[in-house]
Amino acid sequence: MGTVATHGLGKSFGKVQALDGVTLDVPDGSFFVVLGPSGAGKTTTLRAIAGLEKLDAGSVHLDGRDATGDPPAARDLAMVFQNYALYPRHTVYENIASPLRARHCSSSEIAAAVERISSLLHIERLLRRRPAQLSGGEMQRVALARALVRSPRAFLMDEPLTNLDLKLRVEMRTELTRIHRSLGATFVYVTNDQVEALSMADQVAVLREGRVQQVGTPTEVYERPANQWVAGFVGSPPISLLACHAEGDRLVGAEGWTLPRPRWTTAEDGRPLLLGLRAEDLSVERRGNASLPGELYGLEPLGDRTVVDVRVGTEILKVKARPTVTGTPGERLLVAVDLDRAHLFDAGTGLSLSEAGR
Amino acid sequence: MAVSVNEAVSPGPVRDHPPPARRRSGRGRTVLEVALLTVLAVVMLFPVLWMIETSIKENRDVYAVPAKFFDFKVTLDHYRDVFVASGGGRSTLSVSFLNSVIVAGVSTVLATVLGVPAAWAYSRFAVRAKKDQLFFILSTRFMPPVVVVIPIFLMYRQVGLIDNALGLILIYTAFNVPFTIWMMKGFVDEVPAEYEDAAMLDGYTRLQAFRKFTLPLLVPGIAATAVFALIFSWNEFVFAIFLTSSDDVRTAPPAIAGLIGGTTVDWGLVAASSVVFALPVLVFAYLVRKHLVAGVTLGAVRR
Secondary structure, eight states: OOOEEEEEEEEEETTEEEEEEEEEEEOTTOEEEEEOOTTSSHHHHHHHHHTOSOOSEEEEEETTEEOTTOOGGGGOEEEEOTTOOOOTTSOHHHHHHHHHHHTTOOHHHHHHHHHHHHHHTTOGGGTTSOGGGSOHHHHHHHHHHHHHTSOOSEEEEESTTTTSOHHHHHHHHHHHHHHHHHHOOEEEEEESOHHHHHHHOSEEEEEETTEEEEEEOHHHHHHSOSBHHHHHHSSSSOOEEEEEEEETTEEEETTSOEEEOOTTOOOOTTOOEEEEEOGGGEESSSOOSSEEEEEEEEEEEOSSOEEEEEEETTEEEEEEEOTTOOOOTTOEEEEEEOGGGOEEEETTTOBBOSTTTO | OOOOHHHHSOSSOOOSSOOOTTSOTTTOOOHHHHHHHHHHHHHHHHHHHHHHHHHTBOHHHHTOSSOOSSSSOBOOHHHHHHHBOTTSSBOHHHHHHHHHHHHHHHHHHHHHHHHHHHHHHHHHSOOTTHHHHHHHHHHTTTSOGGGGHHHHHHHHHHHTOTTOHHHHHHHHHHHHHHHHHHHHHHHHHHSOTHHHHHHHHHTOOHHHHIIIIIHHHHHHHHHHHHHHHHHHHHHOOHHHHHHOOSTTTOOHHHHHHHTTTSSSOOHHHHHHHHHHHHHHHHHHHHHTHHHHHHHHHHHHOOO
16 A cells, blocks of 8 residues: 545745645555646655645645654655765665664665665665765665665655756656556656656646646646646647637637637637647648648757747747758748647636537 | 765865965965065964973073073973972862863863754754844854853852852853854754755654764764864853862963962963963864864855
């Protein structure tokens, strides 16, 4: 068993409300990612679960039992810190052994456990070194080993890959997924990197300014964002948002364009809306059943694809195109829109209006 | 990024700024610089030199006119007199030195034992009105200690702490605790709190986490702080002379001062006891000099 649940977490630091009613439900054995920009309260949430943060409001439940007042040691959790927090005076071996020493395991048990985990993470040759003699990637593995050496109720990970270079990060992403699968344990993983969230998670909770915006599978969060903010935060290049309103069977843009009104929208005429269009649902190469007139603003070649910036009125649309696409800025063009995959948001509340009709 | 103490306390000399470009490497000092430094050294060191010379001169050489710099007979009689009474047995001065060791040692230990955990708490926890509390603690050091000698004397008389080693220990501890808290807080701030967080998740209690993982990293800072507290207690004169009177309790500073003032002054004895008095602090500071320099600069650099 290893379920983690928080209910209405509240925490303020002086005048800053870090957490404002954070309620999460992490099922046993899941890879649960808390995603949000810096300052969203992700780390505070994790520290609250760990018992390192005194809460103003709310409760933490571990395996269904209220653990809000428990000290960290009693919660049976393991945590990987963003800056690893390896004990500088201790060898790698002693760092990894620390959770077992704290629990008074015999030295033969400790030796066996450290050996097992260090071979799993390929750090056997580092055991006699001290943290200062390790590279960033090695420190990261040791921090991971210190958490994985026990079988706690759940693993908490606070942006463990942020301080690694890109290549190593991609490698460790695969490795973490592999470890999660082989252990079958509960992971609560905090990150501001949406690629990590989308590629590793079973469940994603999107956090903003201490409030949960949406909880769902990566596909749900990407395909059916609950609001305009989630749509804008998840996805790269970011979703393009155009102000518009419905008028009979048409959508009329603030910039003067018109599109057929999508079948699934129920928004009444005249209500201010935002039309959300992802780069991959737009095209400058194909013809579609619906299109927007604009002019070429710029090209961003990214190797495997090129992002075409198209100016529609005063807005810039990001359009995904093949790397071979060419054009000169100022050139007039039509952008084909896949309206079945478009999103509509209420311009006032930012909430998605796409759900109802689909 | 957080700097670990290991990285911050490099074994080599600590230098905050690159040396001025004017000072070229090696023997780059100008003649003028050397001359000025020599003058300064002579002026500063002459009293010390004279104290040492006087302590090993025979009494008639002490009063010799013109003064004898080199051609005097060396004697260690004065040093013997510091420790051994004229009739044999312990001298009163040696008792004073022992008192000084006890008073300075115990008050330093007390100030450290009280101040280090307090500094840790102020550094780690959200204490209500923390800045005001810290300012209040510091404010006790704003006035010259002499100001409170009379009130303390009157209070001590009521509770029977006059002419009592405990009285001196308490007052020195009271003066050193604020200093210890302030200096140690700087050191604790430098040690990332994550070590303790990690230790607590490993299964240690908060206090175990502090003792096992933070405290060892604070040792250089504690050494530096304790040396300063020790020097203050060891050198303190005003309270010692007001609050103690008997030879059994008196510490070394008032005891040495008491040697001056009779009809004849045994300058050799005064000088010898002064040397004996100065030596322990010099030796101690020399032994921990690495910690001292690292400690002072480490505590001074704020994140």
